[in-house]
Amino acid sequence: MKLKYYEIDENELLKKTGNEKRVVIKLPEGFINYSSKISEFLSKNGVDAIIYASPVYGACDFVSVDIKTIFIGEAEMPYLKKVYKNIEFVEARYEYDVKFLRKVVDSVGEKIGLASITPFIHKIKEAKKFLEENGKIVYIGKKSRRTKYDGQILGCDFSSATSIANMVDGFILIGDGFFHAIGLAIATRKNVFIANPLSKEIKKCDEMKEKLLKQRYAIIAKAMDAKNFGIIIGEKKGQTRYHLAIEMKKLAEQHGRKASLMMANNITNYIDYSDFDAFVSTACPRVAIDDAMKFKKPVLTPIEFEILLGERDWNNYEFDQIL
Ligand code: SF4
Structure with a gap:
């Protein structure tokens, strides 16, 4: 199912509902405009969706729930697995060609740290390979207790990047928006280039x-x-x-x-x-x-x-x- 530029797997969504006849759906701000699309899809498959009508900020954003709740778009936080009793996640992905990173190759140093966020993280290994083919030495930091994937950062957790900061000249963040990039630059004290797979633009975040x-x-x-x-x-x-x-x-x-x-x-x-x-x-x-x-x-x-x-x-x- 397409939600704006992103895809979610319908089969996975149905699987995550389990045998429930009623689920709460939590959507990030960018997807709230697709509430009825998701609701109608689940309804056709015999599940009543209750769209959560307050803002949802991330996989961190829940209190105890009685009804099964499905977060759309986010990756789970591994350390909360035991607490997530009635909670499931269906990640959103954006498919892109990593070759757009060619635009950043001449601007970054020889040793690069790579970081990304949920909708783009599935291509991080491919991105690494591409940059290595273009003469770079590329590092991807390990996931943390709050992140599901190596190289993944959150607005509150840059540890995968800080763990490799002393080995690299700078970072490429495959992502959109400035918040993560500024946090990454402050946390690692390195230059950060934002490579945006949506616009295919490369930006530096120094000024911001x-x-x-x-x-x-x-x-x-x-x-x-x-x-x-x-x-x-x-x-x-x-x-x-x-x-x-x-x-x-x-x-x-x-x-x-x-x-x-x-x-x-x-x-x-x-x-x-x-x-x-x-x-x-x-x-x-x-x-x-x-x-x-x-x-x-x-x-x-x-x-x-x-x-x-x-x-x-x-x-x-x-x-x-x-x-
Ligand atoms: S930055 Fe961290 S605490 Fe804030 S919404 Fe994102 S995951 Fe949650």
Whole structure:
């Protein structure tokens, strides 16, 4: 079945429903426009689909469920297998010819790290072979407990890339969008080229990375005089970091600031109405970074909070990761 540019395997989808007569379907933002297509397909095959009507952010994004739930588009997080009792995944794929990487061959150094994200990761070995045929030495880092495939990165887990960073001159990220690329560049401190299989374009993310770092610096500065912090815990199972939140609360108190724990499933600007001066989000890193403009009050990552309190130097800025 075609969903925008991507394909999902109908047989796999039916298989994943098991013997259930009713399933919840969770779709990422880009696929919500295909709700009725999926619903009608399942209905024709004797299964009632309940389309989840709130935003879905990733394989991390679930709480306990009674009805079987199928995530479309995402790859499972292996470490959550035991917790995913009633949850299945049907990945989306985009078929592309790796030869478009020829455009990046002359720009990157000799030793390259390769990384990718779910819809494009199935071609990463083919991409490696192609780049090797074009004279490069190519490394693909091992998967982590949160990623299913070697070379796969998440917006909160760049460990497959950081594990090979000292062996390479730079990275090629086979993916679309800047969020993963900027995180990859900050986490590895290497040049990153984004090779987009959809547009076949190659882009560098340096400018966007500098812009983001300036924005983060300004947000830390804005929070500098805050006396009372809300430390947010993500309720979604794959984002919950209780221990880190408690650590952040203690750290605030050691530095003479007040702090209270908060919990949310979707973190929205509702928090701006609370009487906290600023927030530290221990949930998905995207909340503080990607959604920054949605909040009136500053929302920091735990690493930024350490910088604010003088526990870490700005030159040691790191992208928040859930490892
Ligand atoms: S925590 Fe955030 S970045 Fe990580 S997988 Fe979930 S949605 Fe993606």
